[in-house]
Amino acid sequence: MSALSLSGGGQSATGVYGANTDQTWHADMQMGTTAPSASTVYTATVMPKTGTATTPTFTVRAAGFNTAFVSNVQPANGANVTAAQPVFSWSAPATGAAYTYGVEVYAAGTMGNTNNYVWSAYNLGGTSVTYAGPPLVPGTTYQANIQSQQYDNTANATYGAGVMVTFCFQCSGTGGGTSVNFDQLFISRNTGAFTGTAAENFSVALRFPRAQGDGLAGYSIQCPNMAPVTGQFGVAPIAAGPGYEWANVMLGTTQPATPFNCTSAVTTTAGATNTVTFTVDGFAAAAAYPAQISLAANTNVTSLGPVTFANPMPSTTVAQANIFSINPDGSLGQQLWFVAPVTSPVSFTGANLVPNTNYALALATVTGSSAKMLVAQVFVPFCYQCNGTGGGTGSSVNVVPGWNLLGNSNDVSVDVATVFGDKTKVTTVWKWVPATSRWAFYAPSMSSTALATYAASKQYDVLTTIAGGEGFWVNALNGFSATLPAGTAISSGSFAATLGTGWSLIATGDNMTPRAxxxxxxxxxPTAGTLAAPVLTTLWAWDSGKSNWYFYAPSLDNTNGLGSYIASKQYLDFGTTGTLSPGVGFWVNKP
Structure with a gap:
C-alpha cells in the first residue's frame, strides 16, 4: 500500500502509515456530535504501491456505536505528568459487560492524525497499562484516548467508546495556574503504636514547599478508588526562606497493587490550579522497619534524650528521624523536626517542645531518590512533660472561640467553677448525663441561685463536676488554655465494663484509634475477615477549627464503605492513624 483515504457523509480522512508506532495504516474520521444515519455509505480507497486503486465500499450501522465509556481516567485531564513512563489507568464501564481496552497517545490537538501518533496499546484485559513508547518530550502537551472495545465476530467490526484527556509532560504550571506543587513524595508502609492497631498501614505523603506570600490556598489529592484528600494550607506567617507543609493520604491496611497513578491539585488564593500526576510504583520491604527502639510508646517524656534503634538494612541504606505534631483530633500533624542520615543513637536537636503536648517520633529507613522515597516508618507517640502516664493525661486543654468538645482524660474530677469560671472567656459548659438522658449546665455569668432557677426551668441539672472519663462541651468567647487536675490516665479498656447503651459523651487517655x-x-x-468488633454503632468527635464532625462506624469499616460514606456526608475521616487523644471528648452510641 502507498495511500489510504476514507470519505462519506460529507466528511473525509486521509490515512497515514505508522512506521514508528504500530506499523499499520490509519484513517480516522471525525463524524461530529450527532450519530450518523445507519444508511450512510462510506468509501475507502486503498492505493497499492503498483497498479490501480481499489474502491471497496462498506456501511456502518449507527446501532453499532458503543456508549459504555470508562471512568476515573488517570492521568486526569489537565494533569502535569512527571513520570518518564506514566501509568494510564481507568475504571471499567458500569454495564457489567466484558470489554477489552485500548490506549492511544497523540501530540495535543492531533487526535486521529497518524503523523502525530506517538504510541498505542490494544486488546488490554486489565484497567491499567504502563507507557512503553518513545521518550515523551518535556514541556510538550499530549492527548490520550482510552477506549472500551467490543468485537463483533459476525460483522468483523470493533465498537469503541473513547474518553480523551489532555496532559502535559514535565511542564510547569499546567492546569490553568503557575503555582508550585509538591517537591517530595513519600511512599510509606507504617507501623507502631500511633497506628492504633497491630496491623500495618500504607500511605503516601506529599511535601509542599512554602514561602512567605506564596499565595497557596489548598490542595486536593486523588488516588484510585478513594475519596479525595483535601485541605487548606496554613495561614500562619512563614519565614522568608523555604518552609514546608505535608499532606498524607492513607491507603489502608492492605498493601495496594502497584503501579497506580494519583493526582495532586494545588489551588492559589487567586483561583488558579496546578495539577500534577504522580506514580506509586512500589513499597519498601516489610523487613525494612527500624527495630529495638528505646523510646516506649505513649510515655510521659520529661526530657527527650538520645533514642537508640537498630537499622536492619545494609549500611548504605539511609535512616531518618522526624518529630511530628499531633492534631487536636489525634491525627498526625506537621513535621517539626527532621534529620537524615542518622545512626543510633539519635538526639533531638530541634526547637523546644511544649509541655503538656503530644508528639510522635518517626524513625524510618529510606530507599529511592530524593524526589520519590520508599519508606518503612515506625511511629512512637509520646507526651512531653505531661502530668501522668499513658501518652498525656489531658492535664491541659486548648480552647478556641466557639464550641469545643473536650474531655477529662484523668481519674480526678474537674471542678467546673474553678476551671471554667471566668465569664470573660466562657459562655457555657455542658455535660450529658446518660443515666437520666438530660444535660447538666453551667454558666459563669449566672449566680448560683440564677443558675439553679434557669436549669430547673429547662429541666437541666446544674453542672458542678466533670468526672474522669467524661466528655463535655465548652462554648468560649475567647481562646485560652485550661489546666485540669493531674491524675492517672483513663484507660480505654475501662469502658468495656462501664459503658452503657445509648448515647455517651466520654474521654480516654491512651491515644487509641476509633477502631482500636x-x-x-x-x-x-473481631471475627475472621473483619476489622472491627461492632460493639458501637457510631463514634463522633468535633473539630472546632473546621466546625465539622469526625465520624466512625464499625459496620461501615468492616464493609469498606466508611470512606465513601464520610465523603458523601462531607464529614471528616479519622483515617487509620487518627486517635482519640487525651483532652478530646467524643460521642459514642452503643446498641
Missing part, C-alpha cells in the same frame, strides 16, 4: 477503641470494648477479638 471499639475492639477493646469487645470481650472477643
Amino acid at each position: 477503641f471499639d475492639n477493646v470494648l469487645s470481650p472477643t477479638p
Whole structure:
C-alpha cells in the first residue's frame, strides 16, 4: 500500500502509515456530535504501491456505536505528568459487560492524525497499562484516548467508546495556574503504636514547599478508588526562606497493587490550579522497619534524650528521624523536626517542645531518590512533660472561640467553677448525663441561685463536676488554655465494663484509634475477615477549627464503605492513624 483515504457523509480522512508506532495504516474520521444515519455509505480507497486503486465500499450501522465509556481516567485531564513512563489507568464501564481496552497517545490537538501518533496499546484485559513508547518530550502537551472495545465476530467490526484527556509532560504550571506543587513524595508502609492497631498501614505523603506570600490556598489529592484528600494550607506567617507543609493520604491496611497513578491539585488564593500526576510504583520491604527502639510508646517524656534503634538494612541504606505534631483530633500533624542520615543513637536537636503536648517520633529507613522515597516508618507517640502516664493525661486543654468538645482524660474530677469560671472567656459548659438522658449546665455569668432557677426551668441539672472519663462541651468567647487536675490516665479498656447503651459523651487517655477503641470494648477479638468488633454503632468527635464532625462506624469499616460514606456526608475521616487523644471528648452510641 502507498495511500489510504476514507470519505462519506460529507466528511473525509486521509490515512497515514505508522512506521514508528504500530506499523499499520490509519484513517480516522471525525463524524461530529450527532450519530450518523445507519444508511450512510462510506468509501475507502486503498492505493497499492503498483497498479490501480481499489474502491471497496462498506456501511456502518449507527446501532453499532458503543456508549459504555470508562471512568476515573488517570492521568486526569489537565494533569502535569512527571513520570518518564506514566501509568494510564481507568475504571471499567458500569454495564457489567466484558470489554477489552485500548490506549492511544497523540501530540495535543492531533487526535486521529497518524503523523502525530506517538504510541498505542490494544486488546488490554486489565484497567491499567504502563507507557512503553518513545521518550515523551518535556514541556510538550499530549492527548490520550482510552477506549472500551467490543468485537463483533459476525460483522468483523470493533465498537469503541473513547474518553480523551489532555496532559502535559514535565511542564510547569499546567492546569490553568503557575503555582508550585509538591517537591517530595513519600511512599510509606507504617507501623507502631500511633497506628492504633497491630496491623500495618500504607500511605503516601506529599511535601509542599512554602514561602512567605506564596499565595497557596489548598490542595486536593486523588488516588484510585478513594475519596479525595483535601485541605487548606496554613495561614500562619512563614519565614522568608523555604518552609514546608505535608499532606498524607492513607491507603489502608492492605498493601495496594502497584503501579497506580494519583493526582495532586494545588489551588492559589487567586483561583488558579496546578495539577500534577504522580506514580506509586512500589513499597519498601516489610523487613525494612527500624527495630529495638528505646523510646516506649505513649510515655510521659520529661526530657527527650538520645533514642537508640537498630537499622536492619545494609549500611548504605539511609535512616531518618522526624518529630511530628499531633492534631487536636489525634491525627498526625506537621513535621517539626527532621534529620537524615542518622545512626543510633539519635538526639533531638530541634526547637523546644511544649509541655503538656503530644508528639510522635518517626524513625524510618529510606530507599529511592530524593524526589520519590520508599519508606518503612515506625511511629512512637509520646507526651512531653505531661502530668501522668499513658501518652498525656489531658492535664491541659486548648480552647478556641466557639464550641469545643473536650474531655477529662484523668481519674480526678474537674471542678467546673474553678476551671471554667471566668465569664470573660466562657459562655457555657455542658455535660450529658446518660443515666437520666438530660444535660447538666453551667454558666459563669449566672449566680448560683440564677443558675439553679434557669436549669430547673429547662429541666437541666446544674453542672458542678466533670468526672474522669467524661466528655463535655465548652462554648468560649475567647481562646485560652485550661489546666485540669493531674491524675492517672483513663484507660480505654475501662469502658468495656462501664459503658452503657445509648448515647455517651466520654474521654480516654491512651491515644487509641476509633477502631482500636471499639475492639477493646469487645470481650472477643473481631471475627475472621473483619476489622472491627461492632460493639458501637457510631463514634463522633468535633473539630472546632473546621466546625465539622469526625465520624466512625464499625459496620461501615468492616464493609469498606466508611470512606465513601464520610465523603458523601462531607464529614471528616479519622483515617487509620487518627486517635482519640487525651483532652478530646467524643460521642459514642452503643446498641
